[in-house]
Amino acid sequence: MPFDDRYRQSASLSDLSPYLMREFLQEIGSELAAEAGSLDVEPLGRRMNVVAGPAEMPFPKNVGLLFFNEHPAQFFPATQIDVVYFPEGPGGDRFEEKEFRGPLGRITRDAVDYIARNYLKETVLKHPDRPQAERFWNFPLAAIEEAVVNAVYHRSYEIREPVEIRITAEELVVLSFPGPDRSIRLEDLQAGKAVSRRYRNRRIGEFLKELDLTEGRSTGIPKILRVMAANGSSAPVFDTDEGRSWFLIRLPVHAGFAQMDQVTEQVTEQVAEQVSKQVTRLLGALKAGPLGTRALLGELGLNHRPTLIQNYLQPALDNGLVEMTQPDSPRSPTQKYRLTEKGRHTLAQYKTSENE
Incomplete structure (x- = not known):
């Protein structure tokens, strides 16, 4: 069984x-x-x-x-996700650690959202030889979500080791126990061609799928490869030992980021460039009133929640253009988002610039 x-x-x-x-x-x-x-x-x-x-x-x-x-660890010890950030590298004297404990679906989302809020940065690089600017993230959110969900889905809950996420200026690493099934060759993993015929936790995967956190069809690794390439990042590394006792996903930082604390560059030449096109579309969708994430996905014609969070909601929240209707309960299923006064003003300015 x-x-x-x-x-x-x-x-x-x-x-x-x-x-x-x-x-x-x-x-x-x-x-x-x-x-x-x-x-x-x-x-x-x-x-x-x-x-x-x-x-x-x-x-x-x-x-x-x-x-x-509320406390599954009382039945399955180490049912948690640990996020550790090393601002000076693993050999430094300082680190920041946050533990996520509680229902499995909640801590999976909370850990990913925490990383998105605190450690993901976007930059805009202008090129003198062409008008198009280049946008990229230090780590693409969709790749992180897939790596974390993969660890939650495929780890053993009978092994007393948490899922660990380690972040430095050079990489983001997701470690879980044990490793992939022996029927999967490591070279197939690296190529994104591995297909598992045996699922360690099939029912867990079904619940994660219901939460739009996984597709559950061995698509996670190919998606990580695809998303990293689309961001212009170096290829991820998938690793395990000969005994398949652990599994590691290593996401290299985009080469355009020299340090994790690099300040996001903003394009400020004209009103239309003050926010991205995605954020402007979000502001327009919220003009009539507050909406939840599912409604926003429909309004914006999106299918993928990480895309909504990373490219639309998070930049809008960070810049004070949008706010939560329930800021004290960010994970509430009835959570909605609404325009702030700054958001309404920015949207009005954008519409004015379009009409001139």
Whole structure:
């Protein structure tokens, strides 16, 4: 039986949070969300396939404890994601560390969002021999998300080692335990041609897919390669040991960034260049009122949440053009975004410049 369909003998139905279950259904837009409020934990858990066993002795599956318990580490120690930043390099005296603990879907998103807010930088490089400026990121967000989700999806929750993300001025590294299945050759991984026929945590992958965090079809590695190339970055490195006891994804920083703390350059020659075209489209989409991420994806004609965050929302939030409707609960499923006064003013200026 796969790990995620097993159960912990020390666990009971009371360890499943109906609030987290309903929140999940609401976030993914499930039809079950409408009746979830009237269902007790057992029937709701069976409908979501996180509860099994006979009626006289039901039990929560491991996947339910990982996603719908506030403290899954009490059942599976080291269920966490550690993000460590070394401003002076691994040999320096200083480092910043943040641990993410809690339901698996939440900490996966929170870790990626934390990295996006604190360590991702974009720069604009102008060339004297051509009018087009070159934009690139130190690390593309979509590649980071795929690397983190890959680690969460394929790690063993019976090994007491967290997923670790190490960031320096030269690279971002995601380390997880154990390594890929022995049926996958390392050279195929490097080429983006590896296809796994055996999934360590298939049910975990299904929940991550519902959250738009993975496609679950061995597409993560090819996507990392593709996104890094599109950003103009050097090729990522995938590594493991002979015993397949660990797996490492190394994302090199874009060569255009000499240091992680390099200040993002802004194009300020005219109003139309004060914000990117993507941010301007976002401002226009929010003109009529606040919208959540799903509504924004539809308004902007996007399919990929990391693209919305990295190219649209994050720059707008960083520049004070957009704000959250619930700033104290950034991960709330009812979170929406609205224009600030600066955002409305910037949008008005942009429209004026277009009409002149």
